[in-house]
Amino acid sequence: MNYSKKLAQKRNMLMQEYLGLIEDAYNLRQTDHALSDFSEYRAKKVLHEINKLSFITDNSFLRTS
Numbered sequence: 001m002n003y004s005k006k007l008a009q010k011r012n013m014l015m016q017e018y019l020g021l022i023e024d025a026y027n028l029r030q031t032d033h034a035l036s037d038f039s040e041y042r043a044k045k046v047l048h049e050i051n052k053l054s055f056i057t058d059n060s061f062l063r064t065s
Helices: 003-028 033-058 060-064
Strands: none
């Protein structure tokens, strides 16, 4: 499999994880603030990884020139 396709696949997997964590944080907000905060923290870490992968894949044309 092509390296850029692997990165895109990993980014999609991380996006699904991020959306799940944000949904969990939202649902827990009314019942357990600590778990909600923890889920939001993990979601921010995943979002950071998504942004790093997006930067690499969006700017990949610079390396092929």
